[in-house]
Amino acid sequence: MKKKTKTIKVDYLARVEGEGGLFIKIKDDAVVDVKLKIFEPPRFFEGFLRGRDFKEAPDITARICGICPVAYQMSAVHAMENAFGVKVEGPLRELRRLLYCGEWIESHTLHIYMLHAPDFLGYQDAIQMAKDHKGVVERGLKLKKAGNEIVSLLGGREIHPINVRVGGFYKVFEKQDFEPLKETLKWARDAALETVRWAAQMPFPEFEQDYEFVALRHAEEYPFNEGRLVSNKGLDISNSEYEEHFQESHVEHSNALHSVLKERGAYFCGPMARYNLNFDRLSKLSQEAALQTGLGKECRNPFKSIIIRSIEVLYACDEALRIIESYEKPERPYIEVEPKVATGYSCTEAPRGILYHQYSLDEQGKILDAKIVPPTSQNQKTIEDDLRKFVPQYIELSQEKLTWQCEQAIRNYDPCISCATHFLKLNIERT
Amino acid sequence: MPREDKPKVAVWKFASCDGCQLSLLDCEDEFLALTQEIEIANFPEASRAVIEGPYDLSIVEGSITTPHDAERIQKVRQSSKFLITIGACATAGGIQALRNFKDVNEFISIVYATPAYIDTLRTSTPISEHVKVDFELRGCPIDKMQLIEVISAFLKGRKPNTPAHSTCIECKRRGTVCVMVAQGQMCLGPVTHAGCGALCPTYNRGCYGCFGPKETPNTSSLSSWLKKQGTENEQIVRAFRGINAYAEPFLKESELHEKENKNHKG
Numbered sequence: 001m002k003k004k005t006k007t008i009k010v011d012y013l014a015r016v017e018g019e020g021g022l023f024i025k026i027k028d029d030a031v032v033d034v035k036l037k038i039f040e041p042p043r044f045f046e047g048f049l050r051g052r053d054f055k056e057a058p059d060i061t062a063r064i065c066g067i068c069p070v071a072y073q074m075s076a077v078h079a080m081e082n083a084f085g086v087k088v089e090g091p092l093r094e095l096r097r098l099l100y101c102g103e104w105i106e107s108h109t110l111h112i113y114m115l116h117a118p119d120f121l122g123y124q125d126a127i128q129m130a131k132d133h134k135g136v137v138e139r140g141l142k143l144k145k146a147g148n149e150i151v152s153l154l155g156g157r158e159i160h161p162i163n164v165r166v167g168g169f170y171k172v173f174e175k176q177d178f179e180p181l182k183e184t185l186k187w188a189r190d191a192a193l194e195t196v197r198w199a200a201q202m203p204f205p206e207f208e209q210d211y212e213f214v215a216l217r218h219a220e221e222y223p224f225n226e227g228r229l230v231s232n233k234g235l236d237i238s239n240s241e242y243e244e245h246f247q248e249s250h251v252e253h254s255n256a257l258h259s260v261l262k263e264r265g266a267y268f269c270g271p272m273a274r275y276n277l278n279f280d281r282l283s284k285l286s287q288e289a290a291l292q293t294g295l296g297k298e299c300r301n302p303f304k305s306i307i308i309r310s311i312e313v314l315y316a317c318d319e320a321l322r323i324i325e326s327y328e329k330p331e332r333p334y335i336e337v338e339p340k341v342a343t344g345y346s347c348t349e350a351p352r353g354i355l356y357h358q359y360s361l362d363e364q365g366k367i368l369d370a371k372i373v374p375p376t377s378q379n380q381k382t383i384e385d386d387l388r389k390f391v392p393q394y395i396e397l398s399q400e401k402l403t404w405q406c407e408q409a410i411r412n413y414d415p416c417i418s419c420a421t422h423f424l425k426l427n428i429e430r431t
Numbered sequence: 432m433p434r435e436d437k438p439k440v441a442v443w444k445f446a447s448c449d450g451c452q453l454s455l456l457d458c459e460d461e462f463l464a465l466t467q468e469i470e471i472a473n474f475p476e477a478s479r480a481v482i483e484g485p486y487d488l489s490i491v492e493g494s495i496t497t498p499h500d501a502e503r504i505q506k507v508r509q510s511s512k513f514l515i516t517i518g519a520c521a522t523a524g525g526i527q528a529l530r531n532f533k534d535v536n537e538f539i540s541i542v543y544a545t546p547a548y549i550d551t552l553r554t555s556t557p558i559s560e561h562v563k564v565d566f567e568l569r570g571c572p573i574d575k576m577q578l579i580e581v582i583s584a585f586l587k588g589r590k591p592n593t594p595a596h597s598t599c600i601e602c603k604r605r606g607t608v609c610v611m612v613a614q615g616q617m618c619l620g621p622v623t624h625a626g627c628g629a630l631c632p633t634y635n636r637g638c639y640g641c642f643g644p645k646e647t648p649n650t651s652s653l654s655s656w657l658k659k660q661g662t663e664n665e666q667i668v669r670a671f672r673g674i675n676a677y678a679e680p681f682l683k684e685s686e687l688h689e690k691e692n693k694n695h696k697g
Binding site for chain 1: 456555
């Protein structure tokens with residue numbers, strides 16, 4: 001009997017950041033090939049970071065991603081401080097959390113309302129969606145703006161903020177400067193609560209997998225900048241042990257390296273991993289909102305990541321308000337840092353998951369070597385695995401519907417392909 | 432009322448961080464109003480829907496770094512009545528143009544284990560080196576209100592109002608104390624194109640040139656002032672060799688000091 005072959009092909013994935021495509025080959029109802037193709041051109045950041053001054057790293061690495069520049073700045077400054085043996089505490093540390101809150105709100109809301117929701121509601125984009133759900137889209141835009149207002153004030157501007165430096169900030173604010181943000185954030189917290197409820201009633205395909213979730217875990221807080229790297233399958237390491245446990249490999253169909261756990265292979269990072277590993281660290285309000293939707297403390301259906309992103313937006317609004325209310329202006333905007341020969345490591349929680357930076361420095365603080373592993377390259381393999389399992393379950397759908405569902409399965413991860421492409425791999429293997 | 436025959440606008444991405452096109456979605460207050468006036472005919476970051484060209488206006492982000500993209504930009508130009516470039520990548524090659532100063536093969540092997548899979552050009556170049564560009568909007572990132580101004584201007588057939596004077600002038604207008612004169616900080620404000628509103632000096636730091644060179648910048652004069660303040664040659668090279676390293680006035684200035692540096696050391 002002749003074998004029936006079918007292919008699902010998307011040349012240019014929409015509503016993701018950066019340039020990627022999808023190719024799936026099916027033979028007799030079995031998936032024989034899945035490729036998340038990444039053709040975003042490489043930009044070689046790790047190459048030209050060599051020879052630059054350590055103080056330049058936050059501004060240079062921010063340019064890796066226009067959607068999550070704060071994450072790059074945070075991982076960069078923490079890695080440098082780790083190298084030079086400096087710890088930023090007190091109000092400066094709180095301000096860094098506040099800046100991250102702004103980025104999570106802005107980036108998650110963009111994804112929830114403009115990139116992901118149209119899939120569930122059957123629209124090509126948020127513009128079409130706005131024709132039938134104007135109030136909803138307007139709420140999303142206003143909520144996104146609230147996040148951007150934090151980043152603009154504290155960082156100077158929404159994209160590629162200019163106020164972050166190794167040791168702290170260039171400028172810090174008086175308590176009353178944050179006053180106008182308070183009203184905005186109180187509104188945003190209510191809007192985030194509505195977002196959680198709205199997201200929870202989307203139609204979700206049945207799809208649960210036994211993932212290994214990897215996220216930071218901190219003794220007291222829901223993680224932004226600090227914590228140990230943990231998983232639900234026994235990983236528990238410090239940031240400096242990253243290289244011993246994770247490995248990147250270069251595959252032909254992707255300009256982004258695939259990252260795997262050396263011992264167990266593919267893993268999952270991002271909001272769903274953070275939620276599963278840190279539910280007990282969420283604020284009371286966010287925990288209650290989550291449980292009210294019936295989500296439970298654990299979730300293994302990546303299509304439901306839209307609910308979890310909404311819960312994280314709620315948490316970020318709540319946390320931002322807490323920080324603003326308890327803020328006292330620090331005496332100095334930054335602490336002095338003395339360069340020395342050292343290697344520094346840091347992992348922080350970008351909106352899309354753990355972002356690893358590692359720098360080797362000389363006695364003047366010149367960068368000798370840089371390694372950066374963004375969240376999307378870490379999720380690439382899991383995304384492909386999802387598709388491999390998802391397609392046979394829904395093989396009866398029409399070609400058009402199945403293609404759309406596959407795109408949606410990719411968008412579950414909010415992939416940032418611009419991020420994923422430009423780095424990675426430090427160990428030089430010459431051919 | 433929405434317009435019946437809305438002009439078709441397309442957004443294209445080349446090598447970039449996506450930040451400049453994100454500026455369009457960051458126009459939270461204006462975005463829905465804007466979509467009443469224009470038809471977003473191709474904007475993959477925001478929509479699955481693709482409407483065939485020709486387009487009334489193409490907005491191009493990113494630089495040319497691969498043979499494939501060098502061909503793709505030609506097709507974009509052919510299908511566009513007007514083509515404007517947004518951001519440092521599209522107007523000057525961007526930060527990835529730092530590869531232009533080194534051997535790119537060395538970079539590939541630093542980043543990738545199997546260099547044979549990577550297809551890339553030796554240089555990162557601005558869009559204007561490949562096709563005719565009707566207008567260039569500067570910035571890393573661009574200013575979103577300037578983007579709205581440029582789109583409006585093109586759709587109304589007038590010249591965009593985006594001053595080409597220096598960041599230094601913006602700073603004086605804001606009444607910010609000069610960080611170079613008063614604090615001895617290195618600042619590229621006197622030679623950098625306006626557009627950000629002199630952000631960095633208001634945050635107690637010198638300008639680092641996100642918006643690229645202003646019209647007729649006197650880079651050598653700035654360098655000699657920097658030297659008088661005790662700035663090392665190497666620091667001057669790095670300052671000009673940043674986000675707009677391949678923009679001609681900055682390129683020349685950095686090369687000059689790199690040579691001096693080598694002669695001095697040699």
